[in-house]
Amino acid sequence: MRSRRWLYLLAAAVLLAVGAWLTSGGDPPAPVSFPKVHMPRGPEKEDRERARARAQSQPQQPKVVLEAPPGAPAPRPTDPVLAALPPQVKEVAMVVEANALRNSDLGEPLIACLTSGGGGDALALARDAGFDPLTQLDRVSMFDDTVMLTGDFKGLRLDDAAAEHYGDATLRERPRREGDDREPQLFATWRDQVALVGTREDVKHAIDRLEGRVAAGEQPVLRDSNAYGEMYGVLQPSAFASMFDELDPKLSQFIRGAAQSVELHVDAMHDVGMVADVKGGDAAQVDELRRMMGGAIAAMRAKAVAEGKNDAADVLDLSRVLAPKGGGTSFSMELGLPYELMKKQLERCAEAGKRRRAGRAAARDGGAG
Amino acid sequence: MLKLLQVALDLIREAAWRKWFLGLFLTVTLVLVLLGLSLQLDVVDGAIAGSTLFGEVLFEEIRTVTSALSPLFMAVTVAASMGGALFLSVACSDFAPSLLSPGRIEHLLSLPVTRAQLLLGTWLGGVAVAAIATAYGTLGLIVLLGAKTGVWNFALFGGALVGVLVFATVFAAMMLAAVAVRSAAFCAAVGLATVVLGIVSSNRAAIARAIDPGLGRRIFEWAMVPVPKLGTLAVRAALISGHRLPDAAELLRLIGGAGLFSAGLLLVALFVFERKDF
Amino acid sequence: MTAVAANALSKSYVGGVRALDAMTLEIPRGAAFGLIGPNGAGKTTFIKLLLGIARPTSGEVRVLGRSPEDVEARARVGYLPERLHLPGAWKPPAYLRSIAALKGLRDAPLDALLGRVGLSGVQGRRIGGFSKGMRQRLGLAAALLGEPELLVLDEPTDGIDPVGRIEVRDLLLQEKARGATLLLNSHLLAETERVCDRVGILHQGRLVTTGTLESLRVTANTWELTLAPGFEAEKLSAAGLVAVGGGRFTVQAGDAAELNRVIDRARASGALLLKLEPQSRDLEQLLRDAMKEGAR
Numbered sequence: 001m002r003s004r005r006w007l008y009l010l011a012a013a014v015l016l017a018v019g020a021w022l023t024s025g026g027d028p029p030a031p032v033s034f035p036k037v038h039m040p041r042g043p044e045k046e047d048r049e050r051a052r053a054r055a056q057s058q059p060q061q062p063k064v065v066l067e068a069p070p071g072a073p074a075p076r077p078t079d080p081v082l083a084a085l086p087p088q089v090k091e092v093a094m095v096v097e098a099n100a101l102r103n104s105d106l107g108e109p110l111i112a113c114l115t116s117g118g119g120g121d122a123l124a125l126a127r128d129a130g131f132d133p134l135t136q137l138d139r140v141s142m143f144d145d146t147v148m149l150t151g152d153f154k155g156l157r158l159d160d161a162a163a164e165h166y167g168d169a170t171l172r173e174r175p176r177r178e179g180d181d182r183e184p185q186l187f188a189t190w191r192d193q194v195a196l197v198g199t200r201e202d203v204k205h206a207i208d209r210l211e212g213r214v215a216a217g218e219q220p221v222l223r224d225s226n227a228y229g230e231m232y233g234v235l236q237p238s239a240f241a242s243m244f245d246e247l248d249p250k251l252s253q254f255i256r257g258a259a260q261s262v263e264l265h266v267d268a269m270h271d272v273g274m275v276a277d278v279k280g281g282d283a284a285q286v287d288e289l290r291r292m293m294g295g296a297i298a299a300m301r302a303k304a305v306a307e308g309k310n311d312a313a314d315v316l317d318l319s320r321v322l323a324p325k326g327g328g329t330s331f332s333m334e335l336g337l338p339y340e341l342m343k344k345q346l347e348r349c350a351e352a353g354k355r356r357r358a359g360r361a362a363a364r365d366g367g368a369g
Numbered sequence: 370m371l372k373l374l375q376v377a378l379d380l381i382r383e384a385a386w387r388k389w390f391l392g393l394f395l396t397v398t399l400v401l402v403l404l405g406l407s408l409q410l411d412v413v414d415g416a417i418a419g420s421t422l423f424g425e426v427l428f429e430e431i432r433t434v435t436s437a438l439s440p441l442f443m444a445v446t447v448a449a450s451m452g453g454a455l456f457l458s459v460a461c462s463d464f465a466p467s468l469l470s471p472g473r474i475e476h477l478l479s480l481p482v483t484r485a486q487l488l489l490g491t492w493l494g495g496v497a498v499a500a501i502a503t504a505y506g507t508l509g510l511i512v513l514l515g516a517k518t519g520v521w522n523f524a525l526f527g528g529a530l531v532g533v534l535v536f537a538t539v540f541a542a543m544m545l546a547a548v549a550v551r552s553a554a555f556c557a558a559v560g561l562a563t564v565v566l567g568i569v570s571s572n573r574a575a576i577a578r579a580i581d582p583g584l585g586r587r588i589f590e591w592a593m594v595p596v597p598k599l600g601t602l603a604v605r606a607a608l609i610s611g612h613r614l615p616d617a618a619e620l621l622r623l624i625g626g627a628g629l630f631s632a633g634l635l636l637v638a639l640f641v642f643e644r645k646d647f
Numbered sequence: 648m649t650a651v652a653a654n655a656l657s658k659s660y661v662g663g664v665r666a667l668d669a670m671t672l673e674i675p676r677g678a679a680f681g682l683i684g685p686n687g688a689g690k691t692t693f694i695k696l697l698l699g700i701a702r703p704t705s706g707e708v709r710v711l712g713r714s715p716e717d718v719e720a721r722a723r724v725g726y727l728p729e730r731l732h733l734p735g736a737w738k739p740p741a742y743l744r745s746i747a748a749l750k751g752l753r754d755a756p757l758d759a760l761l762g763r764v765g766l767s768g769v770q771g772r773r774i775g776g777f778s779k780g781m782r783q784r785l786g787l788a789a790a791l792l793g794e795p796e797l798l799v800l801d802e803p804t805d806g807i808d809p810v811g812r813i814e815v816r817d818l819l820l821q822e823k824a825r826g827a828t829l830l831l832n833s834h835l836l837a838e839t840e841r842v843c844d845r846v847g848i849l850h851q852g853r854l855v856t857t858g859t860l861e862s863l864r865v866t867a868n869t870w871e872l873t874l875a876p877g878f879e880a881e882k883l884s885a886a887g888l889v890a891v892g893g894g895r896f897t898v899q900a901g902d903a904a905e906l907n908r909v910i911d912r913a914r915a916s917g918a919l920l921l922k923l924e925p926q927s928r929d930l931e932q933l934l935r936d937a938m939k940e941g942a943r
Contacts, residue, residue, distance in 0.1 A: 372751070
């Protein structure tokens with residue numbers, strides 16, 4: 001009996017020692033914090049500094065009205081990327097701050113992802129032609145079927161034998177690939193600062209807008225005040241609605257009827273935060289749309305949980321539909337992608353690209369052998 | 370085993386009549402009813418489109434129920450784990466001293482029950498009382514918010530379970546205190562001190578850095594070695610409640626550490642209890 | 648077969664207080680044993696050692712042939728402590744059910760038991776509202792659960808009214824008749840005298856004397872004579888009789904022949920013998936004598 005009692009003490013000492021060892025492994029308690037993603041809600045310091053730097057580095061500006069008479073229309077944007085945009089788009093107008101993205105926290109994994117697969121070959125081709133997208137590309141903008149790049153195109157080596165000139169731009173026919181039945185595409189460069197790809201008509205109109213040949217009072221679809229975030233743009237309701245075609249056809253249909261435009265801003269300097277400002281005409285319809293959007297997020301989250309996609313569920317937890325504004329005719333939606341998640345996804349993308357590339361190389365070697 | 374459960378059951382039955390526990394259940398019920406009447410949630414297809422509490426607008430945006438409510442669940446879990454442990458340290462302080470009271474312990478020891486069964490049964494009973502109170506509050510909250518939102522967050526039970534473990538550890542220390550000195554006040558003091566030490570232990574590295582290097586810091590570091598990190602455990606419980614699963618390996622180590630600490634203390638208590646004459 | 652066997656049992660408490668000093672005692676099964684002695688004599692200590700509530704410093708005690716630490720032994724013992732703590736919020740059946748469960752009993756006849764101790768009709772009342780006597784009766788019912796082979800009762804009639812005491816006494820006698828061994832610790836000597844057939848007297852931790860009540864009562868070699876009026880006291884005194892008063896005398900005689908010689912001398916002086924019996928002491932006298940002897 002007595003020996004059993006001492007056994008208790010011995011066992012206690014062992015348990016306390018093992019318990020202490022286990023406890024020593026625990027980290028100090030991290031404060032309960034909710035993952036927060038920075039959302040672009042207006043021009044910030046970085047956006048303003050970027051705009052100021054561009055204004056200073058561009059001595060040749062499009063024509064601007066310096067002193068507007070009273071009642072005159074607002075001045076057109078001085079930024080060529082904004083100035084080249086049409087007053088209306090059929091589907092989408094989007095600007096990507098490529099240089100800012102490259103220098104963001106996600107820049108490296110993003111480039112690793114983009115250059116790991118076929119993107120690596122495209123990069124090599126561009127470099128061979130005298131343009132390094134990683135150092136010379138500033139922004140990319142897309143408006144409907146036209147793509148516009150800004151950066152330093154001085155060193156671009158192109159065969160200009162058949163080139164024609166339009167204003168300050170040089171236009172070249174893009175060779176057509178076999179089976180490409182689209183309208184013939186032009187590749188244009190403008191003052192070594194801008195490159196454009198699109199149909200002849202679209203490219204020429206863009207150059208007109210760049211050089212100020214526009215109707216009085218015409219304004220581009222995005223203005224200086226809209227130019228914030230690392231990606232920004234506008235979507236027509238149909239383009240926005242098509243994103244929900246599969247998930248919720250009823251919602252998709254409702255968006256087409258209730259929304260008039262959707263403005264999108266993405267902040268990607270560390271995490272990726274997206275804000276979509278949805279505008280409509282009728283307050284009641286906009287409120288209904290707002291609720292449907294909230295419900296769609298919840299449904300997507302429930303689906304993600306059911307499918308075991310915890311990352312997606314976490315992302316959707318960071319999503320919300322904000323309170324109505326503008327007298328109830330508009331509202332904002334937010335979607336946050338945490339840095340760690342984005343980094344993980346981009347790293348996975350780079351790994352997959354590498355594997356694809358290695359697979360292709362092995363197949364080539366096998367074919368050659 | 371059955372006798373151990375009987376001892377635990379008797380303690381639960383006795384606790385059910387105590388004013389402390391009636392008060393606790395009444396308070397939990399009152400809070401739930403008040404919350405139920407005052408919290409207005411505008412729910413749309415599994416998302417919350419807005420919320421008011423006592424007529425004050427909490428938020429108007431629409432977000433998923435989980436993200437809208439997880440801060441609430443997490444806050445409730447931390448408050449219940451640490452606040453509950455503090456409350457129960459006082460409320461349960463005379464469980465063990467009462468077991469050892471003259472006229473009772475003699476009678477119990479004369480029955481065909483081992484001392485180990487009496488001690489562990491009392492500990493289990495105390496932990497069960499905490500678990501019942503926690504389960505009541507948890508279920509109430511789940512039902513209340515589930516009925517209002519249509520989303521049933523059973524993860525809160527997981528958090529509550531880890532939270533109860535915090536009190537189980539505290540109560541093991543209280544059992545040891547009681548068999549050493551039969552005093553409810555001393556028992557409560559040891560319980561409160563264990564909660565505080567558990568929080569200090571959770572931040573031991575940061576606190577050690579704040580102490581001048583030398584003997585004082587070394588004594589502090591050594592003193593903290595066996596103390597489980599109850600604060601960290603409460604935070605991890607909150608993460609479970611809020612659907613933010615903590616690192617499983619770390620959680621298991623924390624739970625294992627607290628569990629073995631409790632078992633160690635109970636064995637020391639048993640050693641003292643077995644040697645004691647009444 | 649012994650119910651209780653103590654061999655050189657000693658218990659010292661911290662500070663050197665010797666509560667029990669080399670106590671050796673055997674209580675046969677079926678006996679009703681009364682443990683008497685002044686406060687602090689070691690009676691409660693002995694009971695605690697007997698039930699494993701305290702542990703001996705030296706020596707050994709066996710209960711129903713087993714160590715008191717053995718739960719099997721304790722399962723066959725019923726105990727009523729002197730100051731029994733009862734849960735005030737409970738009702739009697741719930742309390743008895745709990746004790747029955749701890750004793751490992753199923754389907755114990757609780758109502759019948761409550762009736763036996765005089766508590767029928769109070770099943771619905773909370774124990775907190777009970778008088779001291781009712782509490783004592785409930786404690787007794789708990790001790791009687793499972794028909795124990797050994798009943799250890801510490802002041803069983805404490806707080807019970809005189810009529811109740813008679814009821815309890817009858818109940819204990821019923822238990823004895825059933826075959827249970829009784830170990831009674833009561834300060835009411837009359838009660839012990841009525842229930843017990845054996846006693847042990849403890850004084851300052853030592854067992855001063857023990858045996859059957861009959862054998863202890865009898866004072867060795869002393870006889871008591873009752874004579875018819877008309878005797879001559881001086882002649883009787885000369886014959887060796889000592890006057891007690893009221894026609895009663897005592898005689899010291901080593902054997903029957905000597906006793907008869909003394910009686911013959913008394914009768915020869917004209918005295919007429921009415922009654923002759925060995926002199927007997929009551930328990931109080933017995934205790935007093937034992938304490939005196941123990942003090943020497």
